[in-house]
Amino acid sequence: MTITDNPTVTTVSGGGKLYEYPASQAAMERALKVVPSGIYGHQGPSEGCYVPVSSFPLFSKTASGTRFIDADGNEFIDYMCGYGPNVLGYKDADVDAAAAAQAKLEDVVTIPSTTMVDFAELLVDQVASADWAFFAKNGGDTTTLAIMTARAATKRKRIVFIAGYYHGVAPWTQKLDYPGVLEEDVTNNIIIPWNDPVAFEKVLNAYSGEIAAFISTPYMHGNFLDNVLPAPGYWQAIRKLCDKHGVVLIMDDVRAGFRLDLAGSDHHFGFEADLICFCKAIANGYNVSALLGKAALKDVVSSITYTGSYWMSAVPFAAGIATQTKLRELNAPARFAELGTRLTTGLVGAAADQGLHLIASGEPALFYLRLADDDSLMLHQEWVAQMMRRGIFLTSHHNHFINASLTEADVDLTIEIAHEAFGVVKAAHPELG
DSSP states (O other): OOOOSSOOOOOTTTTOOOOOOHHHHHHHHHHHHHSTTSSOTTSGGGGTOSSSGGGSOOOEEEEEBTEEEETTSOEEEESSTTTTTOSSOBTOHHHHHHHHHHHHHOSSOSSOOTHHHHHHHHHHHHSTTOSEEEEESSHHHHHHHHHHHHHHHHOOOEEEEETTOOOOSSGGGSOTTSTTOOHHHHTTEEEEOTTOHHHHHHHHHHTTTTEEEEEEOSSBOOSSSOOBOOOTTHHHHHHHHHHHHTOEEEEEOTTTTTTSOTTOHHHHTTOOOSEEEEOGGGTTTSSOEEEEEOGGGHHHHHTSOOOOTTTTOHHHHHHHHHHHHHHHHHTHHHHHHHHHHHHHHHHHHHHHHTTOOEEEEEETTEEEEEEOSSSSSHHHHHHHHHHHTTTEEOOSSSOOOOOTTOOHHHHHHHHHHHHHHHHHHHHHOGGGO
């Protein structure tokens, strides 16, 4: 089963048929017997995000470029990109060749490959605010290390978060009512609104000398809500307050990193973070993450006990070098912005043609969609389900990703299918007028 140059994704009116998923459903029955929730984490049925579940594929077989084929042989144009890591396209030939060449030499060895140094040098050269790089395996590894570094540097406990934050799944990132989380895990968390430096200053004054760090994504790209860009001057005001009060400014660039700006999303918005966390788009799906930081924190991070079994694995370092090199050659962030704008503008127009109101928010490279014709997510969910059964993979609650394999033709086909799907939703709801 392979993806061909002749796409099978098409509109129903254009000769296609609605997708069905008996093989996925059979695999889910097997999974439920041996895997907690069948598919755990934030993906899919265990979180109630696939409604109705019967409209969604649950397991995949192959992937190439911007598309994957599910367990039933249905082909999808994928706007989730493996939840972000697929930044160049699945099975990118250049990245896979670099990884294979490294694998012939070595991967996990008692002492690290100099490929690690090569990758660190590349990232320090590329990311504007960085003087050093520390590698790990997951975005949550880097956000946790950033918090530990800030506390070690300042000898303070409290951390300031933005309401609606997500910085991974370690206990300190959770809410008190989450299963398994202790009061002690989150007792030093302080939450303020997005785009509100006045609120930050009030907190700094109220807890004078107690705040170790301010941590935030570059813009508000949380789930289940419209995404919000920083107001003019916002980040500069936050930077100034952090400097005044001796607070470490941490940028969680795990999700947006290298899609807005190869020099870092802080650079994109005109300021410099003290620590910046990268993962998803760093190595096109090969398992590596990185915390980058300023020289003043280099000795501090060196003093922290922090490592893992595969953190010196050389193959992902080689893949990361190839990924970042190709992103530079393609001037990828500009391409992502161009394609994302074409897509979101087209989708909003397709909805309007059917008398519906689609809101596209956030950066075009990392956009969030919401049908605004009711107060719930259910109408939007109906549209997503119709898209899914026509070969367009979206989610109802998460922002979406552009990758470098996406073409104008893919975007135009997506908009054509969306027009049909919006029509089905509108026809099912005559009350919308």
